[in-house]
Amino acid sequence: MNRADLQVDGDGRLRHFLTVEGLHRDLLVEILDTAESFLGVVEQSVKKVPLLRGKTIVNLFFEASTRTRTTFELAAKRLSADVLNIHVDASATIKGETLLDTLRNLEAMHCDMFVVRHADSGTAHFFAQHAAPHVSVINAGDGRHAHPTQALLDMLTIRRHKGDFGRLRVVIVGDILHSRVARSQIHALNILGAGEVRVVAPRTLLPVQAHTLGVHVFHDLEAGIRDADVIIMLRLQRERMRGALLPSAHEYFRLYGLTAQRLGLAHPDAIVMHPGPINRGVEMDSQVADGAHSVILEQVHYGIAVRMAVMSLAMRRRLPGAEVREQEAG
Amino acid sequence: MNRADLQVDGDGRLRHFLTVEGLHRDLLVEILDTAESFLGVVEQSVKKVPLLRGKTIVNLFFEASTRTRTTFELAAKRLSADVLNIHVDASATIKGETLLDTLRNLEAMHCDMFVVRHADSGTAHFFAQHAAPHVSVINAGDGRHAHPTQALLDMLTIRRHKGDFGRLRVVIVGDILHSRVARSQIHALNILGAGEVRVVAPRTLLPVQAHTLGVHVFHDLEAGIRDADVIIMLRLQRERMRGALLPSAHEYFRLYGLTAQRLGLAHPDAIVMHPGPINRGVEMDSQVADGAHSVILEQVHYGIAVRMAVMSLAMRRRLPGAEVREQEAG
Amino acid sequence: MNRADLQVDGDGRLRHFLTVEGLHRDLLVEILDTAESFLGVVEQSVKKVPLLRGKTIVNLFFEASTRTRTTFELAAKRLSADVLNIHVDASATIKGETLLDTLRNLEAMHCDMFVVRHADSGTAHFFAQHAAPHVSVINAGDGRHAHPTQALLDMLTIRRHKGDFGRLRVVIVGDILHSRVARSQIHALNILGAGEVRVVAPRTLLPVQAHTLGVHVFHDLEAGIRDADVIIMLRLQRERMRGALLPSAHEYFRLYGLTAQRLGLAHPDAIVMHPGPINRGVEMDSQVADGAHSVILEQVHYGIAVRMAVMSLAMRRRLPGAEVREQEAG
Numbered sequence: 001m002n003r004a005d006l007q008v009d010g011d012g013r014l015r016h017f018l019t020v021e022g023l024h025r026d027l028l029v030e031i032l033d034t035a036e037s038f039l040g041v042v043e044q045s046v047k048k049v050p051l052l053r054g055k056t057i058v059n060l061f062f063e064a065s066t067r068t069r070t071t072f073e074l075a076a077k078r079l080s081a082d083v084l085n086i087h088v089d090a091s092a093t094i095k096g097e098t099l100l101d102t103l104r105n106l107e108a109m110h111c112d113m114f115v116v117r118h119a120d121s122g123t124a125h126f127f128a129q130h131a132a133p134h135v136s137v138i139n140a141g142d143g144r145h146a147h148p149t150q151a152l153l154d155m156l157t158i159r160r161h162k163g164d165f166g167r168l169r170v171v172i173v174g175d176i177l178h179s180r181v182a183r184s185q186i187h188a189l190n191i192l193g194a195g196e197v198r199v200v201a202p203r204t205l206l207p208v209q210a211h212t213l214g215v216h217v218f219h220d221l222e223a224g225i226r227d228a229d230v231i232i233m234l235r236l237q238r239e240r241m242r243g244a245l246l247p248s249a250h251e252y253f254r255l256y257g258l259t260a261q262r263l264g265l266a267h268p269d270a271i272v273m274h275p276g277p278i279n280r281g282v283e284m285d286s287q288v289a290d291g292a293h294s295v296i297l298e299q300v301h302y303g304i305a306v307r308m309a310v311m312s313l314a315m316r317r318r319l320p321g322a323e324v325r326e327q328e329a330g
Numbered sequence: 331m332n333r334a335d336l337q338v339d340g341d342g343r344l345r346h347f348l349t350v351e352g353l354h355r356d357l358l359v360e361i362l363d364t365a366e367s368f369l370g371v372v373e374q375s376v377k378k379v380p381l382l383r384g385k386t387i388v389n390l391f392f393e394a395s396t397r398t399r400t401t402f403e404l405a406a407k408r409l410s411a412d413v414l415n416i417h418v419d420a421s422a423t424i425k426g427e428t429l430l431d432t433l434r435n436l437e438a439m440h441c442d443m444f445v446v447r448h449a450d451s452g453t454a455h456f457f458a459q460h461a462a463p464h465v466s467v468i469n470a471g472d473g474r475h476a477h478p479t480q481a482l483l484d485m486l487t488i489r490r491h492k493g494d495f496g497r498l499r500v501v502i503v504g505d506i507l508h509s510r511v512a513r514s515q516i517h518a519l520n521i522l523g524a525g526e527v528r529v530v531a532p533r534t535l536l537p538v539q540a541h542t543l544g545v546h547v548f549h550d551l552e553a554g555i556r557d558a559d560v561i562i563m564l565r566l567q568r569e570r571m572r573g574a575l576l577p578s579a580h581e582y583f584r585l586y587g588l589t590a591q592r593l594g595l596a597h598p599d600a601i602v603m604h605p606g607p608i609n610r611g612v613e614m615d616s617q618v619a620d621g622a623h624s625v626i627l628e629q630v631h632y633g634i635a636v637r638m639a640v641m642s643l644a645m646r647r648r649l650p651g652a653e654v655r656e657q658e659a660g
Numbered sequence: 661m662n663r664a665d666l667q668v669d670g671d672g673r674l675r676h677f678l679t680v681e682g683l684h685r686d687l688l689v690e691i692l693d694t695a696e697s698f699l700g701v702v703e704q705s706v707k708k709v710p711l712l713r714g715k716t717i718v719n720l721f722f723e724a725s726t727r728t729r730t731t732f733e734l735a736a737k738r739l740s741a742d743v744l745n746i747h748v749d750a751s752a753t754i755k756g757e758t759l760l761d762t763l764r765n766l767e768a769m770h771c772d773m774f775v776v777r778h779a780d781s782g783t784a785h786f787f788a789q790h791a792a793p794h795v796s797v798i799n800a801g802d803g804r805h806a807h808p809t810q811a812l813l814d815m816l817t818i819r820r821h822k823g824d825f826g827r828l829r830v831v832i833v834g835d836i837l838h839s840r841v842a843r844s845q846i847h848a849l850n851i852l853g854a855g856e857v858r859v860v861a862p863r864t865l866l867p868v869q870a871h872t873l874g875v876h877v878f879h880d881l882e883a884g885i886r887d888a889d890v891i892i893m894l895r896l897q898r899e900r901m902r903g904a905l906l907p908s909a910h911e912y913f914r915l916y917g918l919t920a921q922r923l924g925l926a927h928p929d930a931i932v933m934h935p936g937p938i939n940r941g942v943e944m945d946s947q948v949a950d951g952a953h954s955v956i957l958e959q960v961h962y963g964i965a966v967r968m969a970v971m972s973l974a975m976r977r978r979l980p981g982a983e984v985r986e987q988e989a990g
Contacts, residue, residue, distance in 0.1 A: 042770040045979070046714030048742075054376030056404065066746055067765070074716065074769055077742045082378075082407045086396055101607055105397070108630035109404055110372040277761055300768035319375070384706030386734065412708075412737045416726055431937055435727070438960035439734055440702040649705070 006128050014313045016128040016137040019146040020187040028191055032156050034309035035302065041078060042304070051312050051319070052081035056111045060102075061140070062088045062118040067277070068140050071300075072115045075307035084111070099123070100130055107132045112318070113311065114138070121145035121180075136314040138307075144180050149310055150275055151184030153303040155192060157295055158230055160302070161271050165192045169267075171225050172198070172215075173256060174234030174283065175205040181275050182234055190214045200224035200256070204245040221256050228266040232273045233258055233283045249282045258284035263293060271295045336458050344643045346458040346467040349476040350517040358521055362486050364639035365632065371408060372634070381642050381649070382411035386441045390432075391470070392418045392448040397607070398470050401630075402445045405637035414441070429453070430460060437462045442648070443641065444468070451475035451510075466644040468637075474510050479640055480605055481514030483633040485522060487625055488560055490632070491601050495519070499597075501528045501555050502545075503586060504564030504613065505535040511605050512564055513543075520544045530554035530586070534575040551586050558596040562603045563588055563613045579612045588614035593623060601625045666788050674973045676788040676797045679806040680847040688851055692816050694969035695962065701738060702964070711972050711979070712741035716771045720762075721800070722748045722778040727937065728800050731960075732775045735967035744771070759783070760790060767792045772978070773971065774798070781805035781840075796974040798967075804840050809970055810935055811844030813963040815852060817955055818890055820962070821931050825852045829927075831885050832858070832875075833916060834894030834943065835865040841935050842894055843873075850874045860884035860916070864905040881916050888926040892933045893918055893943045901942070909942045918944035923953060931955045 007016050007023065014027060041049055057076040059069050069085065076083045088102070106114065113136045116124040121143030128137040141147040162168055170189055176182045176199050189197045199210060200218045210217045218224030225231055236252060246252050258272065272284070272293045280286050288294060337346050337353065344357060371379055387406040389399050399415065406413045418432070436444065443466045446454040451473030458467040471477040492498055500519055506512045506529050519527045529540060530548045540547050548554030555561055566582060576582050588602065602614070602623045610616050618624060667676050667683065674687060701709055717736040719729050729745065736743045748762070766774065773796045776784040781803030788797040801807040822828055830849055836842045836859050849857045859870060860878045870877050878884030885891055901909040918932065932944070932953045940946050948954060 044714070047716065047770060048714045054374070054378045056377065056407075066748070070744060070746065070766075071769065073744060074742075074771075077716075082404075084400060084403060086400065088396070098610070104627055105606060105630050106400075108627040109401065109634055110377060110631070111404075276765060280758070297764055297768040300765050301770070304769055384704070384708045386707065386737075412734075414730060414733060416730065418726070428940070434957055435936060435960050436730075438957040439731065439964055440707060440961070441734075 006125070009317065013317060014310070015317070016124075016131070017148055017310045017314060018124050018128055018137065018139045020148045020151050020184045020191065021146070023191060025191050025193070028152070028155070028188065031152055031306065031309050031313060032159060034313055035152075035156050035305040036160075038078075038305040038308045039302075041308070042301075048078050048080050050080045052076070052079040052112075052315060055079075055081045055113065055315065056084060056109075057081045057113045057115065057311065058084045058086055058106055058111045059115045059140075060086050060088065060106070060117070062116075062123070063141070064089075065117055065141070068117060071303050072138075072140060072307055075304050075311060078304070079308055079312060081113075081311075099126060103127055103130055107135055112136065113315065115140045117141045119143055134318060136311075138310060138314065141180055144178055144183070146184045147180040148184050148188075149303070149307055150181050151188045152310070153299055153306040154185055154232065154273060154275075155188050156302045156306055157273060157299050158271070160298075161295060162229060165189070165194045167195050168229045169196045169227060170194050170198070170230040170232065171200060171228040171266075172232045172234065173200040173221060173224065173258070175236055175240055176201045176210065176234070177205045177207050178237065178240070179234050185232060186213050186215060198224050198228070202246070202255070205240070221258075222262060222265055225258075225262060225266045225270075228270055230271055230273065231258065231263070231266060235275055235277070236279060236282055249279070253282050253285075257282065258288050260285075260287050260291065263288055263291075273299055276300065336455070339647065343647060344640070345647070346454075346461070346469075347478055347640045347644060348454050348458055348467065348469045350478045350481050350514045350521065351476070353521060355521050355523070358482070358485070358518065361482055361636065361639050361643060362489060364643055365482075365486050365635040366490075368408075368635040368638045369632075371638070372631075378408050378410055380410045382406070382409040382442075382645060385409075385411045385443070385645065386414060386439075387411045387443045387445065387641065388414045388416055388436055388441045389445045389470075390416050390418065390436070390447070392446075392453070393471070394419075395447055395471070398447060401633050402468075402470060402637055405634050405641060408634070409638055409642060411443075411641075429456060433457055433460060437465055442466065443645065445470045447471045449473055464648060468640060468644065471510055474508055474513070476514045477510040478514050478518075479633070479637055480511050481518045482640070483629055483636040484515055484562065484603060484605075485518050486632045486636055487603060487629045488601070490628075491625060492559060495522045495524045497525050498559045499526045499528070499557060500524050500560040500562065501530060501558040501596075502562045502564065503530040503551060503554065503588070505566055505570055506531045506540065506564070507535045507537050508567065508570070509564050515562060516543050516545055528554050528558070532576070532585070535570070551588075552592060552595055555588075555592060555596045555600075558600055560601055560603065561588065561593070561596060565605055565607070566609060566612055579609070583612050583615075587612065588618050590615075590617050590621065593618055593621075603629055606630065666785070669977065673977060674970070675977070676784075676791070677808055677970045677974060678784050678788055678797065678799045680808045680811050680844045680851065681806070683851065685851050685853070688812070688815070688848065691812055691966065691969050691973060692819060694973055695812075695816050695965040696820075698738075698965040698968045699962075701968070702961075708738050708740055710740045712736070712739040712772075712975060715739075715741045715773070715975065716744060716769075717741045717773045717775065717971065718744045718746055718766055718771045719775045719800075720746050720748065720766070720777070722776075722783070723801070724749075725777055725801070728777060731963050732798075732800060732967055735964050735971060736775075738964070739968055739972060741773075741971075759786060763787055763790060767795055772796065773975065775800045777801050779803055794978060798970060798974065801840055804838055804843070806844045807840040808844050808848075809963070809967055810841050811848045812970070813959055813966040814845055814892065814933060814935075815848050816962045816966055817933060817959045818931070820958075821955060822889060825849070825854045827855050828889045829856045829887060830854050830858070830890040830892065831860060831888040831926075832892045832894065833860040833881060833884065833918070835896055835900055836861045836870065836894070837865045837867050838897065838900070839894050845892060846873050846875055858884050858888070862906070862915070865900070881918075882922060882925055885918075885922060885926045885930075888930055890931055890933065891918065891923070891926060895935055895937070896939060896942055909939070913942050913945075917942065918948050920945075920947050920951065923948055923951075933959055936960065 115138045117140040124139035198216045445468045447470040454469035528546045775798045777800040783802045784799035858876045
């Protein structure tokens with residue numbers, strides 16, 4: 001069974017959310033539509049819907065990420081679920097428990113959903129493969145493999161600004177080689193039918209077979225962002241700045257940093273995105289980060305709604321009455 | 331006042347839960363019965379009962395244990411209580427606050443229940459001795475002394491599989507000397523009238539006066555498990571494997587590890603238990619851990635229900651209308 | 661715009677709570693009155709009011725303080741808000757995110773209130789200055805600058821014991837120089853019209869211009885506490901005991917520690933206060949800490965109510981129907 005099969009049930013409905021790769025276009029659109037329906041929740045005085053009341057959602061983080069954990073915790077609480085934060089470093093793993101034993105134990109406590117973050121690629125997939133029928137697994141980032149909710153919040157941001165994907169020229173700039181975010185974005189853009197997807201990176205930060213991903217490869221930023229509608233700047237991990245792959249953060253900015261001048265080469269209505277947190281003066285200068293083209297904070301806002309959508313759709317088959325929309329209206 | 335007196339009020343009703351030792355059989359049975367009544371809660375779509383709504387339960391952990399903390403946190407949330415997790419290492423204790431000051435301060439914040447875990451024997455008892463009248467203390471493990479909720483979830487597991495305790499031959503295998511779990515299990519089994527309780531351990535991991543605990547002592551595993559109905563394997567702490575008391579983990583498994591072959595010496599319907607997390611290949615091999623006789627994951631499931639039972643019974647005297655069952659039905 | 665202006669809206673209503681300095685007497689009295697109205701909540705069986713249901717309150721702690729975090733978390737939960745605990749050390753700051761980016765991100769997640777603790781003076785003020793219109797900021801201690809909720813819980817304690825402030829002689833003893841608590845207390849006492857405010861400290865632990873704070877300065881404890889109605893003992897930070905400013909903790913106690921004998925110099929009905937946790941045998945001996953004059957645990961009790969008051973008043977302008985009292989009655 002491949003990963004896409006694992007993610008949906010016989011009727012094509014979401015069960016786990018591990019990777020964007022191989023998912024049907026209709027399912028991505030359903031997630032985006034559901035997320036849009038949740039955008040209004042945060043405008044209410046009581047920012048909650050009772051959809052997942054009495055459900056237990058576990059943030060199972062084998063890798064620290066306050067930021068990502070926070071977005072999932074907020075999404076779960078706004079769906080009225082009970083949330084359990086488990087950071088695994090200091091406990092069971094030290095005691096020598098296997099991943100599978102951790103899963104089985106939390107299942108035995110009748111937890112309903114696991115939001116899994118791990119430095120190793122494939123961990124969320126492993127959990128999904130072995131999960132009991134009543135359990136859903138959401139990938140919150142696994143190694144270099146995938147970060148699918150991040151990719152979908154990016155798609156929602158693009159769709160709300162640009163509408164149809166078909167005519168868009170989207171450019172992803174930065175460390176494509178090590179980025180699970182880039183990998184998930186490229187899959188999502190291709191599935192949603194983006195007109196052209198480009199990647200811009202130094203040779204040392206590109207996968208060897210980059211062109212097989214369905215993208216146009218550029219090594220020069222100014223060539224790459226010409227006439228772009230959407231510019232996605234990837235976060236440069238600190239370790240890359242010190243490593244053998246790049247001379248220095250300063251040099252990176254000189255070659256690949258987004259400035260107002262370079263942004264002028266893109267389409268006049270181009271939007272600038274970044275998964276955060278920004279290294280100001282590395283990936284872009286503050287003038288761009290805080291400028292009129294930046295939609296970076298909207299990404300964060302949409303991130304909560306997308307996570308609410310993924311969580312509620314994955315649990316839908318277990319809710320009485322079935323349809324998310326009906327529940328929400330109730 | 332001895333510990334049993336401290337644990338119950340004038341009518342014999344649970345107030346604190348510190349140790350199984352000295353408790354009346356009827357009280358243990360009441361806890362087990364109440365726990366059984368909670369087993370259905372997790373099968374509901376909304377896995378909660380409003381019994382402890384508006385109550386504040388503090389997980390006061392002076393010793394890290396994500397696993398135990400998680401079970402109490404889940405139990406409290408399924409009773410609709412507000413839960414506060416306090417890990418004391420990094421805060422008040424460093425600032426030099428005494429245990430008693432910690433207790434008094436949390437009482438002044440009108441917390442209702444303290445779930446206490448500490449590396450020193452007697453800590454939960456100390457809290458109970460000094461607690462204000464409205465406060466309940468639950469022992470979540472204190473040094474080598476007791477881990478009473480673990481023992482009771484084991485009793486519930488045994489009762490659901492075997493019914494009456496009177497005809498049972500129960501064997502506890504492993505590090506009896508350092509195990510608060512074993513101590514609490516032996517008390518519970520004796521109070522509930524188990525037919526025969528055996529312990530199997532090397533001489534270095536047995537208390538000097540082991541026979542005074544009301545158990546039959548074996549040093550040979552194969553002799554000890556013969557015709558057993560229930561086999562409880564204790565967890566071997568990592569430090570023992572490296573210490574002077576045991577030659578090595580490998581050697582321990584050779585002498586005391588449970589294998590399918592050895593399990594064949596027990597009663598054909600024997601159940602195998604373990605408090606978790608298992609050291610696979612040390613206390614038992616995976617064939618046994620995941621085999622048909624293993625009820626290890628059921629123990630985890632029952633653990634939530636037992637903790638819900640203990641929490642709600644200890645708070646019963648403070649609930650309007652008094653009877654837990656009435657509340658639950660309401 | 662000065663800090664007082666930042667804290668209130670055009671109608672003089674609380675928006676942020678950063679410092680006591682410059683606030684109008686009526687506003688302090690309103691907070692104290694509102695806090696008194698919450699004292700009864702903890703006596704109820706269900707210790708909650710639905711005032712802030714569906715609101716998201718973030719404890720944003722850049723400095724560890726389990727104690728203070730706990731009081732704010734409890735206050736928020738008793739107002740039925742969703743609480744997010746973020747300790748910033750280990751995450752975003754390490755990743756190089758600026759304070760402003762942290763604020764903007766959490767705002768984009770539609771968090772409503774930030775309870776900010778930071779080792780640097782002015783951090784909460786910085787957040788308030790840049791906060792979106794819908795967001796409130798509460799200062800939970802910033803450097804040496806202010807700890808306004810602590811000061812107000814002290815005022816509530818004094819008012820409930822002594823009534824009118826006009827005739828009171830209040831003495832603050834200890835490390836005035838480094839204490840944000842002392843600074844906030846002095847402002848509050850002056851605004852509320854305390855008859856006389858004295859500070860007692862060695863010269864090394866006094867600000868150079870101490871007399872400009874509107875206090876009488878004493879270097880001798882016995883002279884300073886004579887006829888006092890209220891004695892506030894400050895906590896001596898551990899680092900001071902080892903530092904160049906004090907010979908030793910023992911010597912400090914000899915000169916500035918409160919004993920029953922010295923307490924005899926104060927008014928016979930004097931109350932003794934301390935922000936906690938007490939260093940027994942340093943700021944005072946246990947006979948005083950646990951004696952009839954001590955109101956230290958009442959301070960903790962009032963602390964929850966004061967934080968509930970500040971939180972609900974700061975959010976009042978965003979609640980439907982507006983008046984806190986009406987909500988509470990509903």
